Amino acid sequence: MTVVRSAITQATWTGDKESMIAKHEQFVRDAAAQNVQIICFQELFYGPYFGITQDAKYYDYAESVPGPTVERFQALAKEFHMVIVLPVYEEEQPGVLYNTAAVIDADGTYLGKYRKHHIPNVDRFWEKFYFRPGNAGYPVFQTAVGKVGVYICYDRHFPEGWREFGLAGAEIVFNPSATKPGLSNRLWELEQPAAAAANQYFVAANNRIGTETEEFGDDAVTFYGRSYFVDPRGNYVGDVASTDTEEIVIRDLDLGLIREVRNSWQFYRDRRPDSYTAITAP
Secondary structure (H helix, E strand, O other), rough: OOOEEEEEEEEOOOHHHHHHHHHHHHHHHHHHHHHOOOOEEEOOOOOHHHHOOOOHHHHHHOOOOOHHHHHHHHHHHHHHEEEEEEEEEEEEEEEEEEEEEEEEEOOOOOOEEOOOOOOOOEEEEEEHHOOOOOOOOOOEEEEEEEEEEEEEEHHHHHHHHHHHHHHHOEEEEEEOOOOOOOOHHHHHHOOOHHHHHHHHHHHEEEEEEEOOOOHHHOOOOOOOOOEEEOOOOOOOOOOOOOOOOOEEEEEEOOHHHHHHHHHOHHHHHHHHHHHHOOOOOO
């Protein structure tokens, strides 16, 4: 039996980048005190969710990956022997920007990054103004605690990527998000459990909380939290988090359940990729 103590966070915007980074450094310390082995922060963790508007000033939040913020958390990962999934705004070069998650191993090694593939462009999610679509595939990272993938927010609506992670051997897939009330509420309840069950691995889904009124005025939305873990059967692991309280959600994930579930339901044996011709058609 391999049990991994895992954590996700849901947090409010403080008003500036440095204090957000400091807040999340403290989350790592607090999680370490509870023997957490892997932690993932929310989407674009050190900034506001600037997709609310279209303003070039928010390009200034982008930085290289690896870069200064990744390096700060590499030091913490090494100090506390913790794997860290770090969703950041990446600048590959001026004008070439991505919504990215860096993965840092428990010895502080930078393992690589995932770039968000699916970029929305709907009311108050004007992300095409800020990001290019991801172009680095669907990597699965061999970490000290197991095989880890990352799928970011709007990605979750697209089942093809979930399956890519499963085919590559993922055991835990994190879905850091910034999700507001409305059409998304029911999908938030459905999609990650369905993905976990269909692909037979653990999924961790975390969402922001709070209303970033001081940043965006009347355009601000209220992020509703409700972060959670689900197991390879699609069942919640513990309770779903609150809608309005800052939390480190910590759960013990028994990776041995993956083999048990796959021995019962042979989805990977019985899938028929030779027959799915329309899926990959442009």
